[in-house]
Amino acid sequence: MDILVFLEEQQGKIHRMSREAVVAAQQFAQDHGLKVSALILGDSDNVLSAEAADFGVDECIIAAHPLLDTYSADGFTTAFAQIIQTENPRYIFMGHSYMVRDFIPRVSARLHCPFIGDVIGVTDQDGSPAFIKQVFNAKMVTDVHPVENGPVLVSFQAATYPAEKLVSGSPARREVPINLAESDVRATSEEPFQEASGGVDLTAADLIISIGRGIGKQENIPVAEALAKKLNAELASSRPLVDAGWMPPQRQVGSSGQSVSPKLYFALGISGAIQHVIGMKGSKNVVAINKDPDAPIFEIADYGIVGDILELMPLLTEAIP
């Protein structure tokens, strides 16, 4: 088998990041003359396989088993490892989702095959593909080369490939058996839940001022609040400020916070880590102030200022009529 793409379930649907991985596989297959198979684990109710029925891949493999209908790291590790052993794919593509983070490293250790995680692209050097990975807090990148010829697990960072580019087709359907016993699943899982939002809805906000670790200390937050008030904007933040207890969780923007798309996203002292950017890249205009000219936030900003927010915030508050 050439490429196997893992189609992950998220709230009854195929995860957006899995669709992106299908796009990655389709483009990679085209460049290298390879075939693509897609894999669904669980799915006794056929919901995911129905959704994948028009994906432009060669076949869709369904590994149905009652113990795979709800996710567990143990169950998924065992099933996934069995499938890789029988199908022997050269590449296994998936999204770098929380589920993938949770069990793919175990598949990697169990089968002794490499896992190259969170990659942001593919390059080709003399016919042997390498996977581009960010290092040092996304300030630089490197090409990661799989060394041997066995299966390689590759997960793609969110939004590396556009899900909308998924080419449709009519894949063959194949069901495969999984050998899994109740005693293989050692974890007991409770129902997922959400915490109260506290009445803050950033998703509806038109103007957002968002502060990051560059704010320095908790005592400086009122300076940002004053600016937000003057601009009539909502105040939001990156995760570290919530972790520190300086900002309420409902005001966090990012992959583990809210996704916002205001007319203006004003990022103050935010480096622009991907988990933050995921939550605000839909903004119409991004203005960023950061004292580091190499901060990744400038890559997505429409307007950038290399400067000190502690100096600029009060001046701006004063200058706004």
Added chain:
Amino acid sequence: MKIGVLVKQVPGSEASLRIQPDQSWIDESTLEFEMNESDSYALEEALQICEKTGEGEVVAISMGPAVRTTKVLREALAKGAHRAIHIVEEMPYEIDPMLVGQIIKNAIAEEQFDLLLSGLQSNDLSQGQTGLLVGEMLGMNTATLIMETEIQDGSIRVKRELEGQWFQWITIPLPAVLTIQSGINQPRYPSLKGIMGAKKKEIKAVSKEDLLEDHSRLQSFGNIYIQKKDKRTEMIEGGSAEIVERLVEVFRNEIKVL
């Protein structure tokens, strides 16, 4: 409860990083290193579990070069870890997570930890897998992105962070590996007494080479480089007054929010 904590030393978040002329790595000569962010949350959680259960031992484990690794391990000891294991490694560092996992596994196998905590990911390599590799190699149960822990008899109940602000509690039998997400607790600062006491605590040094059983790498890095940007950003330059003036103009006439 015997708890191991994996702590890595990484360049400080404020560090300005330069790539070496041969592009094989970053220039480390002027860098300050600190404890990886999620690892300091993992250490704090281990200390709190020990304090809550009123018994047990916390062992900090780190692989890296002499000076900076000792610094980070001393910090862990000053905060309350009981002893430390230093896996000594020199340049070129091992970047293959499978080998890193194997080395750490061999360094700790005989400890028979009830619980092994690691950070969610390291801020330098961001492989996001080392703790889980060690766990699978040692046949331990695993759970990731942990935001709360509750020790029970022979098992641990943990709150996992899921995507889109969802959470889930799961219970797994011990021994287990947990990868800790930032924000789970408020890491303490070392006290003066702690800092003094740390000097007397044991740091056992072991050599990386002695722990490596299989030298074949499954993945390798090419050059380190900076990616080209494709977005056009208008950089607003000048003195503070000019910058503020231009910003107000942008808000008023271009983005039209004033």
